Amino acid sequence: MSKYKLFILSFSIVCVGIVAVGLFYWLPELLVERKLASYIERLEKKGYCVEEHLLSDFHVDDSIRMQYYSDLTYAANWGSADHVYFDRKIQAIYFLKPIGDKLEAYIFYFILGRDE
Secondary structure, eight states: OOHHHHHHHHHHHHHHHHHHHHHHHHHHHHHHHHHHHHHHHHHHHTTOEEEEOOGGGSOOSEEEEESSHHHHHHHHHHTTOOEEEEETTTTEEEEEEEETTEEEEEEEESSTTOOO
16 A cells, blocks of 8 residues: 555544544534423513522522423422523523522433433
8 A cells, every 4th residue: 555545544533533522512502402491481481580690609508300391380389489590501491490599500410310
């Protein structure tokens, strides 16, 4: 095999590798954004005001992890929440409920395996 053909083959393999790594990095982020957009749309259809806000900006005394999205919407309905927030940093949707002088956060992590 000539040096020219070897160079072209090596260059092609490197290019395909770069494209593959780029896709594997970009695709999960795209799927996360689509899932978040779907949840936001469903919450807005139910009449909630949805805003982006970091959970760490609030002084939360207690947090309750919701296992399923339906649990979050049920708890928000039961807790008379009118605002639901999402936090891209921790990949969660949450609402806040004041109980006396304390503040509870009901959190749904929309990425499997997240336990912050």
